[in-house]
Amino acid sequence: MLKQINKITVVGGGSWATANVKMLTDNTTEKEIFWWMRNAEAVDHIQNFGHNPNYLSSVEIKVPAANISSDLKALVQKSDCILLNVPAAFLKQALKDITADDLKGKKIVSAIKGIVPDENLIIGEFLNQHYQVSFEDFLVISGPCHAEEVALEKLSYLTIASQDAALAAEFAGMLNTRYIKTIVSDDIYGTEYGAVLKNVYAIASGICHGIGYGDNFQSVLISNAIRELDRFVASVHPIDRDIMESAYLGDLLVTAYSQFSRNRTFGNMIGKGYTVTSAQLEMNMVAEGYYAVNCLHQVNKQYKVEMPICEAVYAILYKKTAPATEMRKLAEKLS
Numbered sequence: 405m406l407k408q409i410n411k412i413t414v415v416g417g418g419s420w421a422t423a424n425v426k427m428l429t430d431n432t433t434e435k436e437i438f439w440w441m442r443n444a445e446a447v448d449h450i451q452n453f454g455h456n457p458n459y460l461s462s463v464e465i466k467v468p469a470a471n472i473s474s475d476l477k478a479l480v481q482k483s484d485c486i487l488l489n490v491p492a493a494f495l496k497q498a499l500k501d502i503t504a505d506d507l508k509g510k511k512i513v514s515a516i517k518g519i520v521p522d523e524n525l526i527i528g529e530f531l532n533q534h535y536q537v538s539f540e541d542f543l544v545i546s547g548p549c550h551a552e553e554v555a556l557e558k559l560s561y562l563t564i565a566s567q568d569a570a571l572a573a574e575f576a577g578m579l580n581t582r583y584i585k586t587i588v589s590d591d592i593y594g595t596e597y598g599a600v601l602k603n604v605y606a607i608a609s610g611i612c613h614g615i616g617y618g619d620n621f622q623s624v625l626i627s628n629a630i631r632e633l634d635r636f637v638a639s640v641h642p643i644d645r646d647i648m649e650s651a652y653l654g655d656l657l658v659t660a661y662s663q664f665s666r667n668r669t670f671g672n673m674i675g676k677g678y679t680v681t682s683a684q685l686e687m688n689m690v691a692e693g694y695y696a697v698n699c700l701h702q703v704n705k706q707y708k709v710e711m712p713i714c715e716a717v718y719a720i721l722y723k724k725t726a727p728a729t730e731m732r733k734l735a736e737k738l739s
């Protein structure tokens with residue numbers, strides 16, 4: 405079958421974009437990789453020294469210097485596939501010069517695990533409504549996988565979701581390496597929403613750790629979290645899915661427990677009494693769950709799913725209720 409993807413532009417300069425560049429260039433399938441980031445100084449540094457100065461700086465970058473740029477439009481025009489990898493809160497800003505025409509006919513992959521603020525849309529819906537990207541041309545990369553472990557080449561599994569099974573398989577084939585295994589799925593909605601929700605549950609897990617709850621309570625929290633995630637995803641997009649798969653339960657577990665999780669780290673600081681702003685400043689990385697829980701609160705007004713964990717995190721982060729009080733109330737609702 406004819407290859408649909410030959411030239412890929414990776415959009416974003418953070419840790420996951422850097423990890424995606426590494427996976428795509430370590431993989432030996434024939435393709436050309438371009439890389440966009442807004443920070444011109446970082447572009448210059450990578451072109452000269454072959455390392456991202458700000459994120460995963462130990463990773464050797466194998467993208468040719470001429471293919472790295474802060475001019476997104478020029479790179480998009482050269483590519484047949486765009487891999488979006490900026491935090492959802494900065495997606496509109498990153499795409500500000502890009503039109504629906506620029507994306508026409510191209511395959512768009514989202515490695516973002518967030519909701520676009522103000523729009524309250526997951527990435528596939530946002531691209532469809534604002535850029536007329538058809539769902540047949542849209543793919544999602546998800547699964548339990550921290551960029552830091554990709555940098556260390558620790559064995560990791562990714563799920564590639566698309567309504568087009570051949571397209572998902574083709575893109576998965578461009579990521580497989582000695583340390584990356586891929587799984588394909590047709591559940592673009594569930595994969596996106598699952599990844600968004602698990603970030604909120606990881607914040608809850610971090611808050612509880614910060615307050616002083618132990619592993620016994622954490623396990624009950626996460627057991628309730630997967631049921632809450634299942635209820636929400638089943639309500640928004642009711643198809644036959646196994647919520648125990650790596651893209652759902654696996655990603656929830658790694659994010660709720662890993663030392664590398666941005667969301668858990670952020671939650672831990674909130675539990676210890678940091679303000680949202682001071683926790684964000686401390687990290688230099690983005691905890692998507694902070695933005696997502698506000699969007700989910702709005703989206704759930706339509707679905708009315710019972711979501712006590714999301715509501716507790718929302719109350720702590722946006723209503724400024726005391727973490728200890730809110731978690732004590734939540735503990736009464738868990739089973």
Ligand SMILES: NC(=O)C1=CN([C@@H]2O[C@H](COP(=O)(O)OP(=O)(O)OC[C@H]3O[C@@H](n4cnc5c(N)ncnc54)[C@H](O)[C@@H]3O)[C@@H](O)[C@H]2O)C=CC1
Nearest residue numbers: 417418419420421489490491494516517550551689690692
């Ligand atoms: N880091 C990881 O292990 C994984 C991250 N993801 C997802 O990848 C997406 C990108 O996250 P990371 O690469 O982890 O980001 P990061 O937290 O490593 O870096 C922050 C990113 O945000 C950008 N940024 C910060 N302030 C900005 C601003 N004002 N305007 C525009 N851009 C700004 C930075 O340039 C950088 O690209 C997120 O949706 C995240 O959930 C998904 C899987 C794994």
Ligand SMILES: O=C(CO)COP(=O)(O)O
Nearest residue numbers: 547548549550665666667
């Ligand atoms: O999605 C991730 C792991 O699969 C990354 O989670 P964090 O953003 O919390 O680090």
